Amino acid sequence: MAVSASTEFDLNAPASLVMEILLDVESLPEWSGPHKSAKILTTDADGRPDRVELSVSAVGMTDNQTLDYTWTDTTCAWTLVESSQLSEQSGVYTLTDNGATTHVKFDLSVELKIKLPGLLVKRAQKIAVDTAKKGLTDEVKRRS
Numbered sequence: 794m795a796v797s798a799s800t801e802f803d804l805n806a807p808a809s810l811v812m813e814i815l816l817d818v819e820s821l822p823e824w825s826g827p828h829k830s831a832k833i834l835t836t837d838a839d840g841r842p843d844r845v846e847l848s849v850s851a852v853g854m855t856d857n858q859t860l861d862y863t864w865t866d867t868t869c870a871w872t873l874v875e876s877s878q879l880s881e882q883s884g885v886y887t888l889t890d891n892g893a894t895t896h897v898k899f900d901l902s903v904e905l906k907i908k909l910p911g912l913l914v915k916r917a918q919k920i921a922v923d924t925a926k927k928g929l930t931d932e933v934k935r936r937s
Contacts, residue, residue, distance in 0.1 A: 795881060795904040798918040802897055802926050806933045808867070808890035811897065814932050815869040815886055818842045818862070824932035825924050827851045837864070844874070851921075854878055880904045886925070899925040 804811055814820070821828040829848040837843040847858045856878035860871040867889070873882035881904040889896040901921050 795902050796918060797900070797902045798922045799898070799900045800922045800926050801899070802930070803891075804895045804897060804930060804933050805893070806895060806937055807893065808888045808895040810936060811886075811888055811895045811929070811933060812866075812869070814929065814936060816841055816864070818845050820932075821847070824928040824935075826928065827921075827924060829855070834859070839864075845871075858882070876906075878906055880906045886929075897925075897929065901925075 814824075818833055819831050821831040827849050829850055830846075831848075832846045833842045834844040834846055841864045842862050845860050845862060847860065849856045849858060856876055858876045858879065859874040860882070861874050863870045863872075868885055868887050870885040871883065873879055876882065882902070884899070884901040887898040887900075889898075899922070901918075
């Protein structure tokens with residue numbers, strides 16, 4: 794059964810800066826604690842990351858993932874291609890440009906290949922949401 798997590802928050806930065814950070818997929822390990830490595834395998838016609846290989850550690854498990862990204866002017870979305878621990882994953886950052894500030898909505902849905910205790914699943918969800926909010930907020934401050 795898939796589990797979902799989401800959060801919404803505001804950043805004191807223009808949407809262009811937030812999108813610049815999201816497009817810099819290879820910097821994920823610098824601002825997202827669970828991400829240990831990120832490598833762009835292919836790019837789309839506009840030079841944006843298309844297929845990405847990641848190593849992610851959370852709740853005592855390390856997972857090697859291949860994700861396909863899709864981009865619009867206001868979204869960064871991904872879906873799982875291959876994983877050692879997950880059977881499904883989809884996520885999206887949706888940005889609303891408010892001039893000097895940006896409203897961010899983050900949604901993530903994952904399905905594990907193996908059954909884990911509910912407490913660990915909830916902890917992993919909390920880590921994902923906290924990273925999306927705190928990690929991105931800190932990176933925006935660092936790059937501003």
